[in-house]
Amino acid sequence: MNQVIDRGFFKLEEQSSSESSRTSREKIWTLTLNVSGEKVNKLSTKVMSQFKALLPELEALGSESKIDALILLSGKPGQFIAGADLELIQSVSSPEQAEELSREGQKLMDCWEDLSFPTVAAIEGPALGGGCEFSLASTAILMSNDPVARMGLPEVLLGLIPGMGGTIRLPRKIGLTGALDLILTGRTLNANQAYQIGLIEGSLPQQGFKDSVIQWTRKNLQSMKAGNRLAKVPKMPLLGEVGGSFRSFFEKSPIQSLILNQVQKRILAKTKGHYPAPFEILNVIRSTQVGYGEKLRGKARSLALEREAQGFGKVATTEISKNLIRLFFLTEKMKKSNGLQSGLLVPEHRIEKAVVLGAGVMGGGIAQLFAEKEISTRMKDVHLQALSAGIQSAAKIFKKNVKKRKLTQRQYLQKLNLIAPVMDYSGFSSVDVVVEAVVENMDLKKKLFAELEEKVQINCVMASNTSSLSISEMQVGLKYPDRLVGMHFFNPVSKMPLIEVIRGEKTSDSVVASIFQFSKKLGKTPIVVKDSPGFLVNRLLASYLNEAVYLVADGVSIPEIDRILLKFGMPMGPMELIDEVGVDVGQKVSQILYEAFGERLKPCSLNAKVVAAGRLGKKNGKGLYEYQGSQKTKVFDPKVEEIIEFKSSPSIFSEEEVLDRCLLPMINEAARCLEEEIVQSASEIDLGMIMGMGFPPFRGGLLRFADTLGIDTVVQRLKKYQAKSGVRFEPSIPLMKRAQNGQKFY
Ligand SMILES: NC(=O)c1ccc[n+]([C@@H]2O[C@H](COP(=O)([O-])OP(=O)(O)OC[C@H]3O[C@@H](n4cnc5c(N)ncnc54)[C@H](O)[C@@H]3O)[C@@H](O)[C@H]2O)c1
Incomplete structure (x- = not known):
């Protein structure tokens, strides 16, 4: 009779020997995680505390030689462990608290790694974040070749860094370059890709996956016990490794430093310094470069993990991370919705x-x-x-x-x-x-x-x-x-x-x-x-682009406006965006919105001059900028200043003023859209602006940004600009009401 031990969400089960190996005496057990009431397994506080309570039992089984190998499985078909509980991370309010959260998780992973028998993570679905880190602390990882089985560390996409040993164990298993690629992009891999880079020990067919995992475990038990490498050796050398030996111990090799410096430059170019998490990942990896090519143990491991916990604490409570996690929740909510406000389920048309x-x-x-x-x-x-x-x-x-x-x-x-x-x-x-x-x-x-x-x-x-x-x-x-x-x-x-x-x-x-x-x-x-005219995104975009053009008319140069908005975090400046859309197209849309909404959206006459000069934007190589060569490289063309009769302003506009003038009218218009029920919620506006115009995600969206500024501040500043420039800045009634009632968008 096989033994079964139920411990909350975990079930420990002894596996009987297969027909072919009836003579073998290996004692293979499985540990199945199935968080009841949830679609996916998340590493919540409850799961972690149940796991903690289970560890001494596992250790005892090991010391009594009742177990030879333990296979970690998901009790949910097509699932593994989708990651840490983001609500928990979202609720943490101080870096110290976040560090402690990371330390607790790391300790459990260490205990799992230190069990006296080999452990095998058997992945049949998403093994992301904490799920991937759990696997990395196992002796071996096996994946089903079903496309739903994926591994990755997507923390960086949420403004976080892996906090349960991922930054320490991954580079040691697959080498520095491969690990940097995965941790910094947050991309996920299927079984074949994971096998190719040496992340997993085997890719097994989806059919009969559990049986194949047990068979594989029996077959490779001795090698696992001996600590042999069973995963493929990655093509890119494991830095620190010389001539195929996994035992060399290189600290701060010049090649490693070179790679890290190059990567840092690339990150800076890509993020313009707006996202701290990738830099923190690099810092953690840079300061824990010991023992590449072998598993870290003892003091070296503790020191390295402590550095990771500190890094996690640094980023997890930033406004940036909170905004990115919020955005993640918004998209998850959208995924569950059918788009109907009532939430009613209706028959849907099949579309093939x-x-x-x-x-x-x-x-x-x-x-x-x-x-x-x-x-x-x-x-x-x-x-x-x-x-x-x-x-x-x-x-x-x-x-x-x-x-x-x-x-x-x-x-x-x-x-x-x-x-x-x-x-x-x-x-x-x-x-x-x-x-x-x-x-x-x-x-x-x-x-x-x-x-x-x-x-x-x-x-x-x-x-x-x-x-x-x-x-x-x-x-x-x-x-x-x-x-x-x-x-x-x-x-x-x-x-x-x-x-x-x-x-x-x-x-x-x-x-x-x-x-x-x-x-x-x-x-x-x-x-x-x-x-409604312009629907949501084009209506808000028009107020933004229009005001940017008015700024040029008031004497701020085209490149200067773009520079300031790029610095704010927009993927491209408003002038370049006008060229992308087409100066003529933008002009037509602005006219339609002017006719619909009146003076506050009156287009600046300046763009008409650009169109009249035949400069239609990127599509014909010339607009507010010039686009040269087959790559259409953007260069500033002073001729455009002659065409628009540009006069640089004697009164210097501050960066704040340029930002205010571009962004506040958009917030004002968004408040009107909410009142008119163009969409049903502030979060839909934020999602729309991030996905439709590239509003910087780390700022959480347009209305989240407005909340950060303070609605009263927005209204006061609008009034200041209204006094100078008129109706385009007149605070809308819904916005004023919010300011009066001290009501934020969220
Ligand atoms: N270009 C954009 O950025 C953009 C963005 C969102 C929406 N839109 C909208 O998408 C639509 C198309 O825009 P576009 O930029 O692709 O225009 P386009 O001028 O590039 O393409 C329009 C195409 O429609 C074809 N056409 C004209 N009459 C037709 C007919 N009777 N039957 C079949 N085809 C016919 C034309 O031959 C042409 O190939 C417009 O309604 C536009 O407002 C455009």
Whole structure:
């Protein structure tokens, strides 16, 4: 009779010998973690305290020689350990408290590592953060080749550093360069990738995974006990290792220092110093470079781990980390939602086959995305040339992915073949969704939707990618207006993560929910937005870009404005962004918003001069900047100052003033959007601005930033600018009400 010991979420179980090894006497046990009431296993306080209580029992079993090897498993199919409990980390308020949290976790991992018998982490799902660190403290790691099994240390994406020994154990197992890559990018690996770099000892088939793990453990028991390396030796040398020996002990080798210095430079260029976690990771790794190529024990391990705990304490309570964790929770919430405010479950349309109408900039991008996600797509245009350009632009994106080894040549061809270019309506009767991306013209769009109604089946959803036209207006005259919805992608489609799902007056719940879910399936972040001019993002963006242009008119130079906003953390300055969008396109959108909302969004006349001079932006090589060569390198062209008759201001604008003028009107407009229920919550505005315009994530989003400034301060400063520059800065009533009531956005 096999022994079973139940300890809360943990179950310890002796495994009987298999038929083939009935004669063998190895005593293999499994330890299964299954946190009840949760979809995934997280390392919460309760889990950790149960584990702590279990450790002496494990040690006793070992000393009584009742156990030869222990396999750590998840009791949830397709899961392992998804990481630490982020709510717990979020609630920590002082660096000392955070350090202590890290120390507690490290101690448990040390005890696991020090057990007198080998341990094997058997991973069938996400082993992230703490889950990955738990595995690293095991003698061996085995992974299922199911794609859901992934390993990684994504802490850096949350403004954190690994705090349970990850920064110490990973470089020792896979070498410095591989470890830096994983810890600094937060990327995750599947079984094959993990095996190739020597992170795991084996990749096993998903079918019969547990049995194979037990078999593997029996087979490799002696080698594990002897401390032999069973994982592949990474191609990149383990720094500190010479001639294949894993015993050398190099401290601060010049190559290591060189690599660390190079990486530091790259991080600085990429983060512009806004994110402290990557630097802290480097500092921890830099100051714990001992014993590469072998497991650390004793004092060396304690010292190294203590340095990690201090690093964790430093970053875990920063505003930056709190903002990034909040953002993570927001996206998780979105993943669980179907986009309906009521939360009601409604029948959803199945979307497997699609049509994209229009093969231009957006149509080509949307078709590529659909094919990428294995959705069979017909792309229709009235011009053969446009179709050919659309296919070419899709191919270009796929080819880039082949180059980055994200796709094989075969997969690239298979995916590209999913896009069928057509000039007629053949095959339309079997599709589930049509996304319209033809030129921005209401009459044309209405005519096309009326035609489409006759060609598609009754359940087909019709979506428009319009950036400024009313969805409700497009519904007028349709037989089934309830199936028309806005699906607003951002340019470039392959890179921009946001989709605004626009609910027209007559759009049904079921269609909103279907497009919301479909957007997630495409790997995007959807937000449901009311049908109103500029929807959410373009309306706020217009107030931002408009004010930046007014600043130029007031005498702040184009490069200076961009420099200040880049320093604030925007991915590109507003002037460069205007060029990206197209100076002419921006001008049109601004005009529409001016007509809708009046004087406060009146466009500055300056851009009209740039358009009149034929400078349309990056697309034709000249806009507010000039774009040179095949790489379209941005350079400042003083000629543009002649065109706009630029006069540098005699009164010097401070950086704060430039930031205020660009950002405060956006906050003001966002307060109006909330009042008008363009979206339902401040968090949707923040998500929209981060995903749709690249508002710096570490600032937590536009309204979170407003809260940090203080609503009263925002109102007072707006009033100051209103006195100088008029109605564009007039504080909105909802914002003033908030200030009066001392009410924040969060
Ligand atoms: N470009 C952007 O940044 C952006 C971003 C979001 C949304 N949008 C919206 O997407 C839509 C398309 O914009 P774009 O930039 O791709 O325009 P585009 O000019 O690059 O492409 C439009 C395409 O539609 C085709 N077309 C015209 N009439 C057609 C018809 N009857 N049937 C089929 N195809 C037809 C044209 O031949 C052209 O290839 C517009 O509504 C625009 O507002 C654009």
